[in-house]
Amino acid sequence: MTGIESGAAGFGQGGNALGRDNYLNHERGIKSWLLTRDHKRIGVMYLVVILSSFFLGGIFAELIRTKLLTPGNSALMKADTYNQMFTLHGAIMIFLFVIPGIPASLGNFVLPLMLGAKDVAFPRLNLASFYLWVGGALLALGSMVTGAVDTGWTFYTPYSTTTNTNVIMMVAGIFVLGFSSIFTGLNFVVTIHKLRPAGMTWFRMPLFLWGIYGTAIIQIMATPVLGITLLLLIAERALGIGIFDPALGGDPVLFQHFFWFYSHPAVYIMILPAMGVISELVSVFSRKHIFGYSFIAMSSIAIAVLSFLVWGHHMFVAGQSTLSSMIFSFLTFMVAIPSAVKVFNWLATMYKGSIWLATPMLYVLSFLFLFGIGGLTGLFLGALAVDVHLHDTYFVVAHFHYVMFGGTVIAFLGGLHYWWPKMFGRMYSEFWGRIGALLVFVGFNTTFFTQFVMGSHGAPRRSYHYQPQFEAYHRLSTIGAYILGVGFVVIAVYLIHSLLRGRPAPANPWGGATLEWQTSSPPPHDNFESTPAVGDPYDVEAWTWDGAVGGFVRRAPAGQPAGS
């Protein structure tokens, strides 16, 4: 029985393909994975390594929080170890997890499927990006053995040029990771430009693709500047080039300018794909067409453009002139406009929808709440006078965790739960999914909301010792971190369990109208058995629940039987 016949038999478009030929069993053996050019397998491999980095970075976070239970010296780690620990936590989470997170894993898997294409434009380059990631990660992590870096993830000069830890190795690793990121972005831009099917105009693309597109543009345009900055840092340390050394006529603040010229846009590399995920989920789980499609799409591009113009807000207190600070402050406030456009469009999508509180939707609601707080506290920090008080306090730490974690990681989890049945052909436990989402939400807020309060009272970030008056906050924050840890263990357990014992997933478990739901779960090697028809990606109301299939089928056009 072919797949098409089983589809005609009422099992939905393609149905479940676990027992049939699919991308997971198309070829067998470890070599068929390591040398694959299939974007789906590369996406899954990225998922594995990215989640492993997340685990490692999370371990460091828990250790840091455990030390901070007490204000004084700790038997757990010495002050130097603490410095290395928060540096590694930051570098691993930023460069190995959050930046590649959504585009490289979910994006790689979903992007060609959403386009109805067979693969990305350059499959071999895609595999090369993956191995560049692996090589860069090994170099960066190798510095843990050869002299773990203690500069903080920003590698500010002149400390990074004088510390005796292995900055060169870490920075070289990140340089290589940067190439991985550039090639992924390049691949996605070309794929979106050249492989869109007939009928899918720019404004009929799913919004996730707009998010990925905006991200890819930033990856292409900002990452090379990080590349040259890191090369200069390496040259400074290895050859004494003197370009950041004031004793030789160099300028250490130039490093900060270069670094943030990349690293601020990088924040949007992290958040834009997350916003893309939310745009998909909010429509599907409100069972309603997305509201304000073109505004959401164009605001992605607006954010991408503005992201290049705000780096100076990291240097408000670094001797920048008042005029530049004012301009950067103004531009920073401008970013709030497209971000708010998105949030209000999502809210309007939910308004009068029939909201289905499945696990992915719980993450959407978390996202709206946490990103709201994260975004608005960004305005506090973008205001010049307030920033003088708040900079380098726990307020900043809380702010960017609300954006990075409350925004990107929560959306990543939402997207992971949304596409999980498509990726592996099995459903996870909905009950435990909701428990996990709840634990993450509670744990996260306990950890980081406390830090807003502590920071506004002036607690400095990154310090090993702290004043006893902050002890209660630190304890509460650490308890939150433990709850968060438990939440992730729960998620890991039920997701792994679902791989082995999960109920086979239908082709379209959530009633999404984008093309990836029109192939089997998991998809076949060539993605589609027959070229899917391109329609409105948010016509979710055309899909209706069918108990016999255990998933959604297309509502029958007048005069035809359902499920065809």
Added chain:
Amino acid sequence: MAAGATREGSVAGTHAHHVAHHFDNAEQQFESGKLGMWIFLATEILLFGGLFCAYAVYRSNHPEVFVYAHRFLDTTLGAVNTAVLICSSFTMALAVRAAQLGRRRQLLGLLGTTIALAACFLGIKGVEYEQKWKEGLLWGAHFHAKLAPSPPALPQTLPPVPAAAGEERSLIPPAAIGPAGLARPGRPTVAEGSEGPPHDVQVFFAVYFLMTGLHGIHVIVGMALLSWMMVRAGRGEFGPAYVTPVDLTGLYWHLVDLIWIFLFPLLYLIR
């Protein structure tokens, strides 16, 4: 469209294996490759952009250093090198044409000439580097040249500096307080009209070696790519139906050339 169809038809059977399974036709594949390469070239420009930015910052912070120090560079060798690279771009463009016309021997010859010109460029660059090395005109911490008190008495090995040195000044007015946010002007520079070398001459050489060094690495990468193209051309892989790799290598090579065309006046011809 009809042209595309006939083109595809004519290659069916012999070159169809060049079209990967996820592309509809050779046209789409070629356009994708070309777009990808242009984007990659944009990232290359941004990579160099960081150095151009550093150049701008340091030149505006230390204008007198740039005016003083650039005279240690050999303009003649720089100009010859510029000509060499422009010629190599020309032979590269001819090579792409030869590939399109399916003239294998001509293609091999032109690729070989391009590689030879690239090697010539690197050789001349090596001569220049050696000169700097001998005189200690190096970057940052390694700068140990003994600068004569006034420009006319430069190290003997250098050609005499034009007598006009005294009035030779940058047309860019020195920034009064330096671009805000960047470094303060550092140590006081030499007073107007006084004799003697300015402070921080090594800044110029740091910028010089970084920019030409990174460019040199790109030339070496280009030579490797060109050699690979020669191997593939030798196997007869290229013809009217399939020239993408030669075309893309050509684009890369022209970019390498173009960057040098910016480096040459910025470093050698400062006024």
